[in-house]
Amino acid sequence: MAYSKFSELVEKCKQKPHTKTVAVAGAADEHVLEAIVEAEKIDLVRPILIGNTDEIENVLRKLGEDPADYRMIHAETAADCGIEAVELIKNGEAEFIMKGMLDTKDVLKPLVKKENGLHTGRAMCVFAYTEVPQMKRLLAVSDGGMIPYPTLEQKKDIVLNCVDVLHKLGVENPSVAVLAAVEKVNPKMVETVDAAALIEMNRNGEIPGCEIVGPVSFDIAMSKEIAKTKKYDCPYCGDFDMFLVPTIAAGNLMHKAMVLCGGSKMAGVVVGAKVPVVLTSRGASTEEKFVSLALASLIS
Amino acid sequence: MAYSKFSELVEKCKQKPHTKTVAVAGAADEHVLEAIVEAEKIDLVRPILIGNTDEIENVLRKLGEDPADYRMIHAETAADCGIEAVELIKNGEAEFIMKGMLDTKDVLKPLVKKENGLHTGRAMCVFAYTEVPQMKRLLAVSDGGMIPYPTLEQKKDIVLNCVDVLHKLGVENPSVAVLAAVEKVNPKMVETVDAAALIEMNRNGEIPGCEIVGPVSFDIAMSKEIAKTKKYDCPYCGDFDMFLVPTIAAGNLMHKAMVLCGGSKMAGVVVGAKVPVVLTSRGASTEEKFVSLALASLIS
Structure with missing residues (x-):
C-alpha cells in the first residue's frame, strides 16, 4: 500500500503506539524549535534538544513554552552537537536525528564514523x-x-x-x-x-x-x-x-x-545510515516540516 | 522590449511586410503538412515542400488542399531532402528550414558542411x-x-x-x-x-x-x-x-x-547556423507549431 498524500503519513505516525524520540542537533533556533514544539504537541515526536541550553531556553520562552518541560543537552560547538546526537542514537535514547542550525557535515561526520557502527557502507x-x-x-x-x-x-x-x-x-x-x-x-x-x-x-x-x-x-x-x-x-x-x-x-x-x-x-x-536525518529548510512550510519528522519517525 | 506571450510572436510575424519562405525537408506527413497549411493560410510562412511529391500530393488532398497551390521539390531519400533544403537556402529561395519526417542529422549535416558557408563555427x-x-x-x-x-x-x-x-x-x-x-x-x-x-x-x-x-x-x-x-x-x-x-x-x-x-x-x-531550423514534435499543439514557425521566421 502506497501513501497518496502527505497528511496520511502524519496520521499514520500519530497512530503509532510508541512515539519516537528525535535528537535535535543545533536546537537553539526559533525556526527549528517552532517545528519541534508543534510536532511534540500533536505527539509526532519526543525531542531531546542539543545546543547552548541558555539560548535554547530563551527561544522556548519566546515561543511561550516552559523550558522545564524539555530535555536538553548542553553542547558548545556545532561539532559537539553532532557528536552528542549520535551518542544518543548509540545509547538507544533517541531513534533519529534532526539537523538544526549547523552544517550537515557536523551531523554526518560522527554518524558515518566506523567506530559508531551506524554506517551501512x-x-x-x-x-x-x-x-x-x-x-x-x-x-x-x-x-x-x-x-x-x-x-x-x-x-x-x-x-x-x-x-x-x-x-x-x-x-x-x-x-x-x-x-x-x-x-x-x-x-x-x-x-x-x-x-x-x-x-x-x-x-x-x-x-x-x-x-x-x-x-x-x-x-x-x-x-x-x-x-x-x-x-x-x-x-x-x-x-x-x-x-x-x-x-x-x-x-x-x-x-x-x-x-x-x-x-x-x-x-x-x-538516508543511507542506520538512522535517518531530518533536514529542514528555513523556507519549508509547517506541513513540510511535520511530514519530514513523520517520515523519519516511520522509517527509523 | 521582450515578448510576454506566444501570441505576440505570432502577431508580430503576421504583421511583417515580407512573408518568409520555409524549406520543409521531409514534408510527406500529415502532421507536418497540417501545421504548414494552417500557417500558410494566416500568412505566417510561404512553404516549399520537399520529399516524395506523390506522397505529398496525397496528404495535401487528404487535408482538402489543391496540390497545384503548392511549390514542391521531389527528393527520394531523407538525405536528399536535407540537401535540397540547404540548396534552397544557398540560392536565396528559402529563408529557413523546417524539419519534417526525417532525422535531425539529415538536415544538420548539409547545413554545417563547410562548403555551404552556412555554419557559424x-x-x-x-x-x-x-x-x-x-x-x-x-x-x-x-x-x-x-x-x-x-x-x-x-x-x-x-x-x-x-x-x-x-x-x-x-x-x-x-x-x-x-x-x-x-x-x-x-x-x-x-x-x-x-x-x-x-x-x-x-x-x-x-x-x-x-x-x-x-x-x-x-x-x-x-x-x-x-x-x-x-x-x-x-x-x-x-x-x-x-x-x-x-x-x-x-x-x-x-x-x-x-x-x-x-x-x-x-x-x-x-540555432547556431546562419539559418534556424524548426523542429516539430508530433505531440506539439497547433499553437506551439505556429510559434516555432513564427520564431524562426522572425530571426531568419
Whole structure:
C-alpha cells in the first residue's frame, strides 16, 4: 500500500503506539524549535534538544513554552552537537536525528564514523518525498541533494537506500524510473548506459525488492497517456514510486520546477545510515516540516 | 522590449511586410503538412515542400488542399531532402528550414558542411522558447536538446547563439542565469565553476551583449521573493531572459517538469547556423507549431 498524500503519513505516525524520540542537533533556533514544539504537541515526536541550553531556553520562552518541560543537552560547538546526537542514537535514547542550525557535515561526520557502527557502507543521499498533484501516489526523488555526479555504484546505493525506505513505508515492490532525456541507450549519455546497467543489477538480484525501468524521459514517466502516444511499453508510467535522477543539478532543477511551477510539495530526509536525518529548510512550510519528522519517525 | 506571450510572436510575424519562405525537408506527413497549411493560410510562412511529391500530393488532398497551390521539390531519400533544403537556402529561395519526417542529422549535416558557408563555427543548440505562467516575459532555455554534456566552450557558444536570437527578437541586453543546484562556486560541481568562467567571459567582452549571472538555483532564478529571502542580490530574479542548463538531461527534466506539472508552453528552434531550423514534435499543439514557425521566421 502506497501513501497518496502527505497528511496520511502524519496520521499514520500519530497512530503509532510508541512515539519516537528525535535528537535535535543545533536546537537553539526559533525556526527549528517552532517545528519541534508543534510536532511534540500533536505527539509526532519526543525531542531531546542539543545546543547552548541558555539560548535554547530563551527561544522556548519566546515561543511561550516552559523550558522545564524539555530535555536538553548542553553542547558548545556545532561539532559537539553532532557528536552528542549520535551518542544518543548509540545509547538507544533517541531513534533519529534532526539537523538544526549547523552544517550537515557536523551531523554526518560522527554518524558515518566506523567506530559508531551506524554506517551501512552505502553512499548516503537525500530521500525527497514528493506530493505531486498529477500523481496518485507519493513519489520519492533522489538524489537532488548530496552527490554531485553519482557513479553507477553510487546510483545503486541510492536505489537501495530509497527502496529500503519505501519498503518500511509499506510499498512492497517499488517501481523505479531511471530518468534521462531520451528512452534509448546512447553511449554518449552515461545516464542511459547506467539505466541499462541498473536494470541488469535488478534482474540478477543485486538490487532486489523493486522494479527498475529506464532510461525514460520525464513526460513518459509522469503520464500513462504520453507513454501510450510515444509507444513506451511500461505499466508504471504515471504511477512510479521513485525517480532516480542523473545528477544533483538535474534532480534539483527538475524537483524545484515541480514545486515552484507545479505546486508539488517536498519533504526531505537523509538516508543511507542506520538512522535517518531530518533536514529542514528555513523556507519549508509547517506541513513540510511535520511530514519530514513523520517520515523519519516511520522509517527509523 | 521582450515578448510576454506566444501570441505576440505570432502577431508580430503576421504583421511583417515580407512573408518568409520555409524549406520543409521531409514534408510527406500529415502532421507536418497540417501545421504548414494552417500557417500558410494566416500568412505566417510561404512553404516549399520537399520529399516524395506523390506522397505529398496525397496528404495535401487528404487535408482538402489543391496540390497545384503548392511549390514542391521531389527528393527520394531523407538525405536528399536535407540537401535540397540547404540548396534552397544557398540560392536565396528559402529563408529557413523546417524539419519534417526525417532525422535531425539529415538536415544538420548539409547545413554545417563547410562548403555551404552556412555554419557559424559555433556549436548548435536548441533554443527552447518558453511561456511560463509564473514569469512576465518569454524565457529561453538551452540546451535541453542537442549537446549531452556541454564543455565550457560549448556553453559559451550556446549563450552566444541564444543571445543573438534574443537580440533579433528585440531584447537589448538579455539576462542569462547559469543554473545549478547551489549558489556558491564548488570545485566538485563543474556547472558552478563554468558559471564563474562565463561571467568572466561576459566581463572581458568574449560574450558581449548580455548580462550573465550564476551559479543560481531554479527557485532563486524564478522568484524575486525567494531571492530576497535567500539574500541573493540580483535584479533579474523572476525576470530572466534565458536559463543556461548544465546538461541535456538537466534541461530536459527541468523543462518537461515546467511544461507537464506547471502548464508552461514550449516552442523549439535549432540555432547556431546562419539559418534556424524548426523542429516539430508530433505531440506539439497547433499553437506551439505556429510559434516555432513564427520564431524562426522572425530571426531568419
